[in-house]
Amino acid sequence: MEFCKYCNSKLKKVVLPVDNDWGVDFLMVCMNDECGYYKRGWDWMWNNYQVKSSYRFHYNTFTGYEGPLHVSKPEDYKNQVIINTKEAEAHL
Ligand SMILES: [Zn+2]
Numbered sequence: 001m002e003f004c005k006y007c008n009s010k011l012k013k014v015v016l017p018v019d020n021d022w023g024v025d026f027l028m029v030c031m032n033d034e035c036g037y038y039k040r041g042w043d044w045m046w047n048n049y050q051v052k053s054s055y056r057f058h059y060n061t062f063t064g065y066e067g068p069l070h071v072s073k074p075e076d077y078k079n080q081v082i083i084n085t086k087e088a089e090a091h092l
Contacts, residue, residue: 001028001059001066002028004030004032004035004037004057005057005066006030006035006036006037006038006057007030007032007034007035007036007037009030009031009032009035011028011029011030011058011059012028012029012030012031012081012082012083013026013027013028013029013081013082013084014026014027014028014029014031014058014077014080014081014082015080015081015082016080022060024060024062024063026061026082027058027059027060027061027069028058028059028060028061029056029057029058029059029069029077029081030056030057030058031056031077031078031081033074035056035057037055037056037057038054038055038056038057038071039054041053041054041055041056041068042054052072053070053071053072054070054071055068055069055070055071056068056069056071056077057069
């Protein structure tokens with residue numbers, strides 16, 4: 001899976017800390033702030049749990065699992081995104 005099934009954005013490689021709950025080195029995550037799944041998540045979490053948080057769509061390439069990755073603010077995970085050199089050059 002290379003693209004978010006909700007907004008069609010390219011999934012980004014997000015490196016996780018060693019002691020993460022997922023037990024893997026990285027997850028593929030939709031980091032699009034306009035993603036409908038992520039945007040609806042704020043309301044859903046508030047309505048169901050009265051917490052200000054949301055989740056981004058993620059795909060675990062190790063297990064094949066896909067689902068929500070919890071975030072408590074828009075900046076979460078953004079400094080853990082690995083941009084491959086080809087993409088980095090394309091942005092220059
Ligand atoms: Zn998305």
